[in-house]
Amino acid sequence: MGERPKLASVTIEDVARSAGVSRQTVSRVINRSPNVKPVVRARIEAAIEQLRYVPNLSARRMGGGRSYLILAISDRGRTLENWQAGRGNDWVDQMLFGGMTACEAHGYHMLFNLVETDAGVACRKVAESLSALRPDGVILTPSHSKDAQLVELLAERRIACATINSRKHEGCVSVTMDEAGAAREATRHLLALGHRRIAFLAGSSAYGNSALRLDGFEAAMADDGASAGGMVVRGDFHFERAAEAVSDLLRAGDRPTAIIAENDEMSFAVLHVANRLGLAIPADLSLISFEDTPGVRFSVPPLTAIRQPIAAMIGQACEKLIAIRGGAEARDEYVLPYELVVRSTTAPPRA
Incomplete structure (x- = not known):
């Protein structure tokens, strides 16, 4: 040379x-x-x-007719609230890890844009980003992934779209896990241990996957004949709101012997409230979380959790959008496996 x-x-x-x-x-x-x-x-x-x-990215864009950019749209309000409160956001960390590494393998870059969830504002902000960046594909994460107006906007602009954890939209790649199945398995784990008074600490109705998880919980309780012992309270995926709801729940005379929380942040709220009330986990209260972000392994005790393949889902979405831009065919729907990871927060209820 x-x-x-x-x-x-x-x-x-x-x-x-x-x-x-x-x-x-x-x-x-x-x-x-x-x-x-x-x-x-x-x-x-x-x-x-x-x-x-x-x-030179600009030269590549001019020469190949591509932008070599994948744009991921996420919930502005919730993400900023967590960052500003110093709680961080492990979901976003995993999303960036999965998307950036998948894009890098194909010479692409993933950009991350925070957009308000109000439908009118969201469409305007996303339209501005599309005009400025001309991405080859867009990923809509919850709760934007259920926004039909955004999907329609992308279709009008002929930009490939992937949605995460949402019902399928025509013309979009859908990447999900079996949300209802995961909730059923978590519930059945507790039922097999002997629990009958089980509470479901739900997230937000703005997120379609939350409704699917609740369906799975209720179906498992009904199949076992334990529906009368099922309880549902909402924590809105938020530490303080979950702590308030759980505090009321655990002070009741017929308090649950187990809780399934829809995300790790709400699970940490359960741990804090139980400790304040003198309840031992899992001796007095079993707990299962969704997500299984890295922090749950360092909780005391370590959380039993449904491992949501966040990084893999975003990576899959990027792979498929890049393939579509290159002229390849892609299936409409990809369902990635979850895993129930049993650690130290589930045990049989006290006799």
Whole structure:
């Protein structure tokens, strides 16, 4: 290979000369296009590494008709509230991990945009982003994923769309897990341990997956003949609101012996309230969480949880949107597996 040019001045032509190929062949390798012999591809990749060449995104966009951008839309209010309160947001962390790594493998970038959930405002903000960024695909996360107006806007702009944990929209890729099945399995785990007074700490009706989980809980209780012992309270996926609801629940004379909470933040609220009331977990109260973000492994005691494949779902959505942009066919619906991870917060109820 030839002499290495100065880093700031390295161009695609330098890579082509170093590898002994045409500029177009280098472009095909950079853009992950087919029809490049493996030995030639390896030579070009070696030249790119040696020269430390960084492809110019603007040039790629003009040359290939793509933006090489996937845009993920998330709930502005809830995300900012958690960040501003210092609670962080493990769901967003996992989303970024799954999406960014999947995009990186294809020479893409994932952008993350916080948008209000009000339908009119959401459409205006997303339309502005589409005009400015021209993404190759858009991912709608809850609760935007159930917004038919957003789906229609993307269809009008002919931009590929993927929804996460939502009912299927025509023309969109849907990536979900079996929400109702996961709730059924969590409930059956508690029923098998001997619990009959089980509370479901629900999230928000604005999120379609919340309704599916509640359906699964109620179905499992009915199948076992334990519906009379089922209780439903709402915590809105929020620590303080969940703590208030659970405090009232656990002070009642017929308090539950087990709780299923719809996210980890509400599960932590249950742990705090139980400790304040002198209830031991799991001796006095069993607890199962949804999500299984990394923090639950460090709770005391570690939480039994439904592991929601957040990173895998976002990664799958990115993979399919990139494939569609490249002309490939993609199925309409992808259902990823969940897992019930049994740790230290579930046990038989006291006799």
